[in-house]
Amino acid sequence: MAYEKLFSPIKLRGLELKNRIMFPAMGTKMPTEEKQVNQQLIDYHVARVKGGCGLNFTEVCSVYRLASPKKFLAISEDKYIPGLKKLADAIHEAGGKAGVQLWLGGFAVASDPEQMIIIPSDVPVPGTEYTLPGASIETIKEAVNAFGEAAKRAVEAGYDTIEFHAGHNYTPHSFLSPYFNRRTDEYGGSLPNRARFLIECIEAIRQNIPEDMPLFMRLDAHDDYLEGGLTIEEVIEFCKMAKASGVDVLDVSRGNFSTAAIKYEVPPIDLPRGFNVENAARIRKETGMITVAVGRINDPLQAETILTDDKADMVVIGRAQLADPEFCNKAKEGREGSIVRCVGCNQGCYDGFVSTEMPFITCLRNPALGREAEYQLTETTNPKKVLIIGGGIGGLEAALQLKRRGHQPILCEASGTLGGQFALAGEAPRKEEMKLAAIAMGEQVKSEGVEVRLNKPVTEELIKQINPEEVIIAVGSAPIELNIPGAKLSHVTNSHEVLAGKKEVSGRVVVIGGGLVGLEVAEYIHEMADHITVVEMLDQVAKDLGQLRNICVMESLYASGVETVTNAKCVEIKEHAVVVDRMGNLEEIPCEFVVVAIGAKSRNFDNIITYCKENNIATHVIGDAIRARRALNAVAEANEVARAI
Incomplete structure (x- = not known):
């Protein structure tokens, strides 16, 4: 299939892109401690450009010197221009277009205790007597100016476009959302007041970039899990204000890191592919703006359909290009069968990003991620x-x-x-x-x-x-097999047998083991069983799941009525019950079937x-x-x- 719309050019002000595919800003932990571009980051981007991507954005790039955490890119001072220029030049040389994402992180800069957390309103710190103060008018003005100066540096470094990050609970989003913004001055209250800081940032950026340079804005379609937060109707009204102030393209995302809604930022396999497309389509229709659809778009036919159905003008294909940097070329050349597919496991990208053990992100499907130079395929001179x-x-x-x-x-x-x-x-x-x-x-x-x-x-x-x-x-x-009395009884089976469809269970079922496999078995059998109890010897279930999959699996278990029993060691299996030791007390859990999921060896x-x-x-x-x-x-x-x- 040709995917004609996906690979058709699009013009944004004076910038022409060869196709509709955008490689988005994603945290990598590749920048140096000093917040500089390095060769590793250049190789990572160039691999995707050579793979056929139309537009590459840097990961979040701090605009304000006092709120600029280590291991993230910065554009807050002139000393960062040479490194950023080197990245833009390399993207251009490889045949791509380069964008820089301007970022003020709010709570997210807490990863570096030396940095300033800029938020709209006071927030008490749980477990302490300390309160994080809301931003002063002076700080707000300095931040606005910082966005303008950063935009000027991006132009000097040779970037083709800029993206203003106004989503994901970062400072601009926090000002816009009534959940976070409790101010009573001109920066709080009504939507125009809550939008004021963002509009001033947009105007400062626009004043410092050429007339023919397009300005993207990443924002949330609406607030999730935040009572009284932003509605999509308010977001649409804000987008119209942003358009009047110089924003050209809306990059419609979703999620915040203050609640379980973080699952929408790096959506795991549990969320449907393209789960946010309809929001982008509505915002596009009601604002008349060029719009980018985001959220588990990992298949060329899916992307083509979004565009031909007039739901969006461009698509973000992020983790799918982490899994296969040649995604675009393969799709364009009709080799989609050889695309190495992202499966939304989050093991290397999100879990790798938050892990203290992994130096930078990786990918289950692509171990060469972040090692593009050293992992170049070399033919053997000694075939074996x-x-x-x-x-x-x-x-x-x-x-x-x-x-x-x-x-x-x-x-x-x-x-x-x-x-x-x-x-x-x-x-x-x-x-x-x-x-x-x-x-x-x-x-x-x-x-x-x-x-x-x-x-x-x-x-x-x-x-x-x-x-x-x-x-x-x-x-x-x-x-691993259980070594307790009754473990060999006929109504006892294991997770592998159940998932493989070799054993069926019914009635009341006890799943022994509350790790990933045990919980997935509990979900798998919930249509077959009348009641499911998961027994875990540790103090909580799901300890071996990554954060975002954990959220999704636990929500599903709760909705399915699965009962979990923790701090419970299974000591015996009887014909119609499992005996557990809960902190010295023996208890019986009635059941007709037992599924053992205590791990593998x-x-x-x-x-x-x-x-x-x-x-x-x-x-x-x-x-x-x-x-x-x-x-x-x-x-x-x-x-x-x-x-x-």
Whole structure:
């Protein structure tokens, strides 16, 4: 399919873009401690430009020197211009257009305790006697001026356009929203007063950029989870004011980080694809403004349909380009079948961003993210026959990378299907995209000519017959079994059996284990069961879920009436009850079925290791075969091993 609308040019004032696809501002943790652009960030953007993207925006770029946190880009002083210019130049050289997103972070700058938190009204700090003060008129005027000066620097650095961030609970949004803005002066109260700070910022930006430079504005369609917050009607009225002050394009997002609405900012797989498009369409229709649709747009046909149905003029394709920097080229050239799809897992992008352990974001589907230069595919000068044991997502990744480098991978899978536990996880509610991604990855492996042998458990005899030079062990993990009285009773099963459709349950069901798998099983069976109780020995359930998936799963469990019991250790299973120890007290939970979901442990492969050692065959162990973890780890380790062979 040609996707004619998606790849048609669009003119915004004096700027012509070659297509309708925008790579949005996303936090990466790549900028230096000193808030400067580095080569890593340049390589990251250039890969997406070369991949065919029409417009790249920097991640949030601090405009005000006193509210400019470490590890975020800044444009608050002239010393940042050379680095930002280097990024803009590199984007231009690669054939793209560059935008800078101007940002005043409000509460978000609290990540750096030395920085000033600029908010409209006083906010008491929970657990302390301290109150964060609302901004003074003097600070407001300085902030407005800072936006103007930042815009001037963006022009000097050679950017094609600017985006004013007025959403996501940052300072401008906080002024606009009646939930956060309780002021009684000219910057609070009525909508025109609450909009005053934003309009002054827009005018300051417009005064410092050329007449033919378009101005984007990112904003929320409405407030979520904020009682008495912004309505879409108020947002539409504000957009009309912004248009009169010089905004050309609306980038319609959603969410805030003060509530569970943060799930809308980096929407996980649990939220429907394109969940915010109708809001963008309404705002576009009622303002008459050029509008960008945002929110889990990760498929070229989906994007094309949004445009041809006249719902928006452009689309944000963000995480889909993290997963595959060649997304645009592949779609344009009719190679959409080879697109590596974002599955909204959030493991590498959002969880990686908030993690103190990850130095910068990554992607489950694309371990080269943030390592674009060092992960350039290099052809081997010494082709080897490599046996890969296990056809889960780690084994598939290893097979693809080895084949592309010129090796001869042979993949053996004990079962009759590829995809392993990643495909199984896709059986859980709202996770079909994971299953489809695993299936597509298996098809990709076959289409690229990898020899795949299904229903082929690997024995010493098979290794001898194949005679590989190296072996990658990606056998994954198996469910941990309960070692308590009654664990072998006929009404006891495990999460894998249930998700695979091998065992059905009904009546009252107890799920033992309140981690990710246990909770997803509880969701999966809620239509079959009369009542579900999840038993967890820790003090809370869902401890191993990332923040945003946690919100979605817990909301779904609550809506489904699933009961959770914490600080409860299962000590015995009877014919019609589970016995738990809750802080020294024994309690019985009545049930007809029991599903065990207490985790997984690596499968045993000692015989393979022994044989390979005796025959001097180099071995590599990856993923859950080392220890049960996230799919992110399996893919990253597979890629690393495949590049090293």
